[in-house]
Amino acid sequence: MAEFDNPYVDEDPFVRAHFDCLDCGGKLWEYAIQGQMVCEDCRGVFRSEDVFNASVEQPAD
Numbered sequence: 001m002a003e004f005d006n007p008y009v010d011e012d013p014f015v016r017a018h019f020d021c022l023d024c025g026g027k028l029w030e031y032a033i034q035g036q037m038v039c040e041d042c043r044g045v046f047r048s049e050d051v052f053n054a055s056v057e058q059p060a061d
């Protein structure tokens with residue numbers, strides 16, 4: 001029988017992301033289903049794509 005693993009079935013919809021909020025520097029949580037990240041401090045919502053891009057442009061050091 002073919003198996004199809006839906007990655008969202010058993011997942012908490014929020015996944016801890018390894019990024020900081022673009023506005024306040026708080027921790028971002030990825031809302032996996034919608035490809036968005038939500039800041040736990042300011043509740044700002046960002047597209048994951050934007051956060052990734054910002055992260056690439058500003059390498060942590």
Ligand SMILES: [Zn+2]
Pocket residue numbers: 021022023024025026039040041042043044
């Ligand atoms: Zn924030």
